[in-house]
Amino acid sequence: MRTARTWAVALTGVDGHLVEIEADVSPQTPDFRIIGLPDKSLGEAVQRVWNACTNTGLDLPRRRLTVNLSPASLPKHGSGFDVGIAVAALAAGGVLPHRTVGSTVHIGELGLDGRLRPVAGVLPAVFAAARAGFDRVVVPIANLAEARLVPGIDVHGAVSLGEVAARHGADVEERELEAVLLPLPERPDAEELDLADVVGQDDAVTALTVAAAGGHHLLLSGPPGAGKTMLARRLPGILPQLDEEAALEVAAIRSLTGEPVLALDSLPPFEAPHHSASAVAMVGGGSRAARPGAIVRAHRGVLFxxxxxxxxxxxxDALRQPLESGRMEVHRAGFTASYPARFQLVMAMNPCPCGNYGVRGAECTCPPMAIRRYGARLSGPLRDRIDIELHVARVAASRATSGERSTVTSAAARVRVQEARAAAAERWRGTPWKINGDVPGTRLRQGSLRLPGAVRAPLDRALERGSLTLRAYDRALRLAWTMSDLEGTTSPGADEIGRALFLKKGMAA
Known part of the structure; x- marks a missing residue:
């Protein structure tokens, strides 16, 4: 039998597509070609596979060898197909048995000496193999811990191509090769971030708790040194820990960036890109292969x-689509990639370019036009998607140096947040939503959850006079329901509506 088949995985975003690797040997002039829409790095696999097989003592057939990657219409990129191409070619030449090769997925890059080198995206690739019904996957030894995070599939970590061939029953001389391992990331010691460190910012701590309980987006404005960054960095600590499904989603995104994934992390991610970041750095993408940007890396966590x-x-403005849909679509000339991007957005800004506008005892040197232009850099449509807009003032020196600590700790706030989210999840049981921040406004304005006219009157008046758009109206309703959940009441009252209006637009009811 001159044709052999095995399997690999092509990634488009976080979605994996099974690719059938067919190798065919024909009695013609010796040649080695790869077809099926490979990119340049995949086309170079010819030389890597040839040298790896030769240096491992595995002979490729010295005839015309054609490798087809099917479906041919699916773009394929990267070096993760090397092992599959080598295995299929060896099976076509009679070195490896067809049966075991055809029921195994192979992922990994080959070195010229035959060692298997790690590749990015192994976790979503193994997920795709498991969903497609495969129960055996071969990966580089450096990716073994990551691949084993997928339950219900037999994962083998190999050091070299010779080890892969021996696993399939080939008679190959064993060679001592040093495994190619991923460098362990240098992680700084975890800083203890507790809400108890935040002194004199009671309104801000309350707003942060409401944001965590309902999954609401937050804009903090105030002068430098008011504690905006301190507050934002403490938001992940009061969010509920990730369940296994969410932790796997986060780990899959980390895998796509090439970061080593050794275990699941239950702490929600925190992404804080520099203000010089480009749109591509925020959104993600690339000319040939899609890479997740900061928006996607913040999935299930906080983007600050x-x-x-x-x-x-x-x-x-690239934030507007994922804030509404919870997904990030990356469109390039050769491909379209879709990523999950459901995160909490926290933005911080100064009141003016110099930061002293409206600060008691400080002199603002900015002309009025510069102040207006600075605030207008956040577009109206983007601000309309923010649930909470809060001004944060500097803490008085006497309180800042008193050594006191807040009575609200992160542990206590997290308990309140979990209880409020449990109440919301019970209310939305049987629907696609679990937190108030995701619920469409029509569900809150109509039907059985529509509030009495006397309760929502302040919101209606603000909408009629143009102080609120309909989207802002809906966001204020969601805030009111979240505050009701935090208080343990069955539905919002006039007090919750008034506080929601204040948090959304700084308006009194």
Missing amino acids: LDEAPEFARVAL
């Missing part, structure tokens, strides 16, 4: 934009 008006306008 410090000095938000300093970001490029196009980078800020």
Whole structure:
């Protein structure tokens, strides 16, 4: 039998597509070609596979060898197909048995000496293999811990191509090769971030708790040194820990970036890109292969934009689609990739370019036009998607140096947040939503959850006079329901509506 088949995985975003690797040997002039829409790095696999097989003592057939990657219409990129191509070619030449080769997925890059080198995206690739019904996967030894995070599939970590061939029953001389391992990331010691460190910012701590309980987006404005960054960095600590499904989603995204994944992390991610980040760095993408940007890396966690008006306008406007849909679509000339991107957005900004506008005892040197232009860098449509807008003032020196600590700790706030989310999840049981921040406004304005006219009257008046758009109206309703859940009441009252209006637009009811 001159044709052999095995399997690999092509990634488009976080979605894996099974690729059948067919190798065919024909009695013609010796040649080695790869067809099926490979990119340049995949086309170079010819030389890597040839040298790896030769240096391992595995002979490829010295005839015309054609490798087809099917489906041919699916773009394929990267070096993760090397092992599959080598295995299929060896099976076509009679070195490896067809049966075991055809029921195994092979992932990995080959070195010229035959060692298997790690590749990015192994976790989503193994997920795709498991969903497609495969129960055996071969990966580089460096990716073994990551691949084993997928339950219900037999994963073999190999050091070399010779080890892979021996696993399939080939008679190959064993060679001592040093395994190629991923360098362990240098992680700084975890800083203890507790809400108890935040002194004199009771309103801000309350707003942060409401944001965590309902999954609401937050804009903090105030002068430098008011504690905006301190507050934002403590938001992940009061969010509920990730369940296994969410932790796997986060780990799959980390895998796509090439970061080593050794275990699941239950702490929600925190991404804080620099204000000089480009739109591509925020969104993700690339000319040949898609890579997740900061928006996607913040999935299931917090995206913090410090000095938000300093970001490029196009980078800020890129947030609008994922804030509404919870997904990030990356469109390039050769491919389209879709990523999950459901995150909490926290933005911080100064009141003016110099930061002293409205600060008691400080002198603002900014002309009025510069102040207006600075605030206008956050577009109206983007601000409309923010649930909470809060001004944060500097803490008095007497309180800042008193050594006191807040009575609200992160542990206590997390308990309140979990209880409020449990109440919301019970209310939305049987629907696609679990937190108030995701619920469409029509569900809150109509039907059985529609509030009495006397309760929602302040919101209606603000909508009629144009102080609120309909989207902002809906966001204020969601805030009111979240505050009701935090208080343990069955539905919002006039007090919750008034506080929601204040948090959304700084307006009194």
